[in-house]
Amino acid sequence: MIPLERQSRIVDILAGRPAVGIAELTRVLKVSHMTVRRDLRQLERAGRVATVAGGARLTDSVLAREAPHIAKAEFCRKEKEAIGAAAASFVEHGAAIYLDAGTTVLALAQMLVGRDDLTVVTNDFAVLEFLSANSKCVLHHTGGMVDRENRSCVGEAAARAIQGFRFDTAFISSSSFGSDGLSVTDPGKTLVKQAANESAVRTVLLADSTKFGQRAPYAALGLDRLSIIVSDEGLSDDAKAALTAAGVEIVIAKGGQGERSKSA
Structure with a gap:
């Protein structure tokens, strides 16, 4: 396969996914890490991809669909x-x-092992399964329309269930975020995130740095609805500046420790 063919294949692989690791690209393309990195540098110079910690993503792409739970679980695991x-x-x-x-x-739920003092509401089956086996906290699942690929519930029924609670903190995820807020691939997810935000004293976004700059079709929450964003060291200085300019506190996770920054 010549370089142009490989690079076209890389773009195809990245399409519709938040990011793809270099190890996966080498495995799929059957080439060395050095070859993949060289192809990514050429694609980056052409403005087609952006390199991120351990992989790459398409630039300024609109995500038509979110990667399934099993694929996301393996990407940026340490982050x-x-x-x-x-x-x-x-x-x-x-x-x-x-x-x-x-x-x-x-990953946050996995840090709550042994907690018996919490009330936890979730729309995620993997979170529910883990905490039911490894904690003694009071657990509620929202129910609602099942998103099989992402092992969660979305839509109006899930949102209505969330509206029946009052949270100290809502920990929110997103496949895409940027200076214009959070966006998602399914309007049913928008309803859930908005309901959680409206029911919480504060809302904390947990998102690895590969998701910054990605866009999806449906606006979910503006940055003014967030109290804190927790991300990783791959978040660029430009990204941090754009987010703090909106008045959001940024916490950069470093080996389990959080380094805080906030605009004046």
């Missing part, structure tokens, strides 16, 4: 673990919290 650990510091004793669907929020 998600660090984000989850940093976010756990926001979970106060006796708190009522909402845990949104997604593998980054699942």
Whole structure:
């Protein structure tokens, strides 16, 4: 396969996904890491892709659909673990919290092992399964229309269930975020995130840096609805400046520790 064919194949692989790791690209294309990195540099110079920690994503792409849970679970695993650990510091004793669907929020749930003082509401089946086996907190699942690929519930019924609670903190995920807020691939997810935000004292976005600059068809929440964004060290200085300019506190997870920054 000549370089142009490989690069076209890389763009096809990235289409419709938040990001793809270099290891996966080498496996699918059957070439070396060095070859993939060289192709990515050429695509980046052409403005077609942006390199991120451990992989790449399409630039200025509109995500038509979200990757399934099983695919997302393997991408940016260490970054998600660090984000989850940093976010756990926001979970106060006796708190009522909402845990949104997604593998980054699942990483937070995995830091709540042994907690028996919390009330947790979630629309995510993986979060529910983990906490039911590994915590003694009070658990509620929203129910609603099932999104099989992402192992969660979305839509009006899920949103109505969320509206029946009052949360100290809503921990929200998103496949896409930027200086214009959060966007999602399904309007049913918009209803759920908005309901959680409206029912919470504060809303915290958990999102790895590969999701910054991505766009999806449906606007979910503006930055003015967020209290804090927890991301990883791959978030660029330009991205942090754009987000803090909107008055959002940014926490950068570093090996489980959170480094805070906020605009004046």
